[in-house]
Amino acid sequence: MRFGSGIAGLLRRRAGQWAVRLRRRRAQRRIYQLAVLFCAVALAPISWLWLTAGDRVGTVESAPSAPVAVVFGAGLDRGQPTPYLEHRLVGALDLYREGKVQAILVTGDNGRVEYSEPDAMFRYLVDHGVPEGRVVRDYAGFTTWDSCTRAHRIFGVDRAVLVSQDFHVRRALALCEAAGIDAYAVGVPELHDVTWLYGGLREIPGAGKAALSAWMRPDPVFLGPAEDGIPKALAQAAKR
Template identity: 30%
Template sequence: MSGLDSVTDEDWLGSWLMREAWRLLRWPLRLLGALSILLAGWLLWLVVAIQIDGGRHSTRNADVAIVLGAGVTRGEPSAAFDARIRHAVDLYKAGRVHRLLMTGTAFGREPAEALAGRDRAIALGVPPQAILIETQSWTTSMNFSEARKVMQANGAKTALVVTEPLHMMRSLRMARDLGMDVAGEPTPATFYQDWGSWYRFLRSEILLYHRYLAYGY
């Protein structure tokens, strides 16, 4: 065999191997591409849905405003929690709700979130008898399961959910999956204004939403 024949045979073999590799990988690569497009579309829809629910304020009235706990520091509600409490108080004073329902347990040596929320609402002018509390929950899903018990015990049937805008979609999904009649009332102000903090909170919400879909909490 001449040197020219050897080169030609090697070129043919290389070309054949490339064709066979493409034939074997063509459909897996196409499937991977299709799945990537579907995943990107799902994530885009989720981001848009989170933004829409976070910017939608209800026009309805309700029996209670459920205020989701958001941390207590040195006995005082965190800035995010305080914003939720103040918005709920505004709803009460505007006659949109008959009572407030504070949620959240204690962490460490701090008082329960619900108790700190109740004290802040009283300081803002809400009568103590207009405030319900539950102090057993430490996750968003538990906030609603415990709040539902309190509502049932007090004859309340409808609720406005008060929380951060980016937190609203997951919160409403959890409440409605429990059969609760709720609408969203996101806080007018958010503490995630800059791009970095907004992105981190949004990423967290996306991950937690998928955890809820997979595990139910």
């Protein structure tokens, strides 16, 4: 009896161990499946941005002619453009100097009286030789979607060259296309430093938000009446 009881006890312990291992394997399998699903969901919008961009992302040299360049805000440092924003503005300057665009729409945050990205961008471009009448300011570009949909709905932009960093420009392109703008994008190259890495990581949730905006097409934070800055700028260009 003792021998039989010992064998039975051993078998019960082994069976218990196998059951525990089986439960662990099932739990690990579920965790793995959830991780794969999470990655797929997270990366699907990024894949959408790359696929929809196609061959419409390039350089100043490869950009086609368009009536307007759209430059997105990227922060100020004591009232002056940050290096990233300055690089975007230089890209727009190059487009203008090469005759590829006739007007420049600068769009950014002016949520506080003492903070105005559009004004700082305007001053930079004018100081570097662009006539004042060719630079139009959008003071309510609080997000990329707001900038894109306002460019079309408020300023009447139908075709444009977009200027932003290479990690952001595909999202801007997809959103402007969804807003009704036939766009080409110039990706400003940057050193792959910590700031660049942070910007690239932000694009993962940003791509998901962009997909929702492209699908739902919400109104911007501020809409307001139509403005005639871009038509006036293009009329001025046509007289020359």
